[in-house]
Amino acid sequence: MTATDAHIASQPAPDADPRQSAAVRPALSVGKISHSYGPRRALDDVSFTVAPASFTALLGLNGAGKSTLFSLVTRLFGIQSGRISIFGHDISRAPGEALRLLGVVFQPRTLDLDLSLTQNLLYHAALHGISRREARLRSGEVLARIGLTDRAGSKVRDLSGGQMRRVEIARALLHRPRLLLLDEATVGLDVKARADILDHVRQLVTEQGIGVLWATHLFDEIMPNDDLVVLHQGKVLAHGQVSRVVADAGAQDVNTAFMRLTGAAAVSGRPAS
Amino acid sequence: MTSTTVTPARSGFSLSEYITCLNGIVWREALRFLHQRERFVSALVRPLVWLFIFAAGFRQVLGISIIPPYETYILYEVYIAPGLMAMIQLFNGMQSSLSMVYDREMGNMRTLLVSPLPRGYLLFCKLLAGTAVSLLQVYAFLLIAWFWDIAPPTIGYLTVLPALILSGLMLGALGMLISSGIKQLENFAGVMNFVIFPMFFASSALYPLWRVREGSPLLYYVCLFNPFTHAVELIRFALYGQMNWVSFAVVGGCTAIFMIGAIYAYDPSRGLVRRGPGGGEA
Numbered sequence: 001m002t003a004t005d006a007h008i009a010s011q012p013a014p015d016a017d018p019r020q021s022a023a024v025r026p027a028l029s030v031g032k033i034s035h036s037y038g039p040r041r042a043l044d045d046v047s048f049t050v051a052p053a054s055f056t057a058l059l060g061l062n063g064a065g066k067s068t069l070f071s072l073v074t075r076l077f078g079i080q081s082g083r084i085s086i087f088g089h090d091i092s093r094a095p096g097e098a099l100r101l102l103g104v105v106f107q108p109r110t111l112d113l114d115l116s117l118t119q120n121l122l123y124h125a126a127l128h129g130i131s132r133r134e135a136r137l138r139s140g141e142v143l144a145r146i147g148l149t150d151r152a153g154s155k156v157r158d159l160s161g162g163q164m165r166r167v168e169i170a171r172a173l174l175h176r177p178r179l180l181l182l183d184e185a186t187v188g189l190d191v192k193a194r195a196d197i198l199d200h201v202r203q204l205v206t207e208q209g210i211g212v213l214w215a216t217h218l219f220d221e222i223m224p225n226d227d228l229v230v231l232h233q234g235k236v237l238a239h240g241q242v243s244r245v246v247a248d249a250g251a252q253d254v255n256t257a258f259m260r261l262t263g264a265a266a267v268s269g270r271p272a273s
Numbered sequence: 274m275t276s277t278t279v280t281p282a283r284s285g286f287s288l289s290e291y292i293t294c295l296n297g298i299v300w301r302e303a304l305r306f307l308h309q310r311e312r313f314v315s316a317l318v319r320p321l322v323w324l325f326i327f328a329a330g331f332r333q334v335l336g337i338s339i340i341p342p343y344e345t346y347i348l349y350e351v352y353i354a355p356g357l358m359a360m361i362q363l364f365n366g367m368q369s370s371l372s373m374v375y376d377r378e379m380g381n382m383r384t385l386l387v388s389p390l391p392r393g394y395l396l397f398c399k400l401l402a403g404t405a406v407s408l409l410q411v412y413a414f415l416l417i418a419w420f421w422d423i424a425p426p427t428i429g430y431l432t433v434l435p436a437l438i439l440s441g442l443m444l445g446a447l448g449m450l451i452s453s454g455i456k457q458l459e460n461f462a463g464v465m466n467f468v469i470f471p472m473f474f475a476s477s478a479l480y481p482l483w484r485v486r487e488g489s490p491l492l493y494y495v496c497l498f499n500p501f502t503h504a505v506e507l508i509r510f511a512l513y514g515q516m517n518w519v520s521f522a523v524v525g526g527c528t529a530i531f532m533i534g535a536i537y538a539y540d541p542s543r544g545l546v547r548r549g550p551g552g553g554e555a
Contacts, residue, residue: 076386112381114305
């Protein structure tokens with residue numbers, strides 16, 4: 001990686017290029033990914049895409065392989081087989097370009113509890129090479145957006161669970177990514193905090209055109225117009241718009257469709273779609 | 274390639290992005306250090322106990338002949354001061370890696386590792402940040418030691434700085450390499466016993482090597498091949514405005530090897546950092 005491209009770095013983000021058609025360039029493309037922990041296969045030939053400006057729910061029970069998939073997309077684990085690209089940038093061959101376009105909220109809390117909200121945001125900005133002055137501006141903006149401006153100087157430790165999650169989402173957006181990954185972001189939150197966070201993320205999709213991959217095991221977080229990837233025991237059982245997946249499964253709702261798909265998989269031992 | 278179009282790459286990073294990233298990592302390490310005053314106090318108390326109690330008691334037992342870089346007979350306290358400076362850095366290096374294991378368990382490490390900048394560079398920044406903290410500790414120790422009549426030439430306070438940076442990097446890189454192999458925080462106590470104490474005692478920190486040779490030729494060779502011995506000697510000579518080229522070469526070489534090893538271990542495509550679903554990272 002070279003450090004000589006100051007003029008290139010000042011160019012607009014790649015996806016802003018008007019010559020590129022968003023239709024042929026998925027925000028996230030996962031192709032034939034398999035991953036094993038020793039003899040145990042956590043992911044088996046997983047393929048799907050997330051379109052820009054779409055809300056894609058990754059639905060799976062605990063242990064389905066969602067967190068492993070997130071670790072692969074964020075390069076915490078190396079890819080054993082298959083390929084992953086973000087807006088066309090292969091994460092193995094061009095990790096810098098790919099990770100620049102990616103914001104992520106992990107399932108475990110990753111904020112520094114003893115630092116203030118602003119300090120956490122400034123640290124994240126520095127890790128993305130954003131200058132201190134610009135970082136302060138953006139921190140102010142994102143904190144205002146999540147309604148925590150008056151808590152900017154508070155230690156993260158003093159926030160509620162829902163507030164911490166909102167800060168983590170704000171932090172993930174600080175470097176203005178075009179793809180946002182959230183791994184069970186509402187776990188452990190009360191009903192209102194859950195709804196608030198979900199609304200906030202859906203707004204990001206409609207207002208800012210961000211592609212979102214929302215991993216969850218909660219059916220009620222999924223809307224009929226969302227895209228859906230059903231992951232079960234490391235395999236993709238269905239992929240498409242929710243209403244279509246539900247119809248294809250001959251079900252009335254996501255809950256029943258999921259039960260039928262996973263039930264079918266258990267019987268045949270193969271993907272049901 | 275399955276994708277037909279690849280967005281034009283904003284390839285590489287500008288120098289200012291690299292510098293911003295380094296500043297950010299050092300700044301966070303300094304903030305954490307300021308929040309942990311007990312850590313600072315204990316980092317100082319440890320060498321001072323050795324200096325005030327151990328050295329005072331040992332003074333009568335061990336005679337030190339005139340050996341380079343010293344030009345006169347010296348007190349035992351003066352002899353062990355460089356060893357204690359290196360000890361501060363040894364503990365700090367291991368403590369930094371302890372914080373990496375902690376960060377990994379708590380998830381903070383993910384924040385660092387998903388930065389788009391090259392991972393080797395991120396780890397190097399982390400290493401520099403840890404070394405900067407160790408410098409603060411060493412100079413605080415030197416200040417107190419000065420009141421205890423350990424007064425190297427004034428210029429020594431300056432000439433020892435590059436030596437301290439290099440030895441700090443070496444010990445930090447060693448800690449980082451070790452931390453990559455540790456799955457959980459609890460395992461760290463064992464590593465402290467198996468790394469810190471053998472490295473410290475089998476070195477020239479507490480006794481000159483010619484003394485060791487008289488007692489046990491085998492131990493002498495162990496000490497001679499211990500990189501920590503060379504960190505101590507590099508600091509000892511630099512503190513008196515002199516250069517020990519052999520120690521410089523050993524410490525420089527070990528820094529490179531440990532650093533490459535740590536970057537290798539934290540490289541996801543090689544996966545030395547084994548973290549299964551039951552581990553801290555899954």
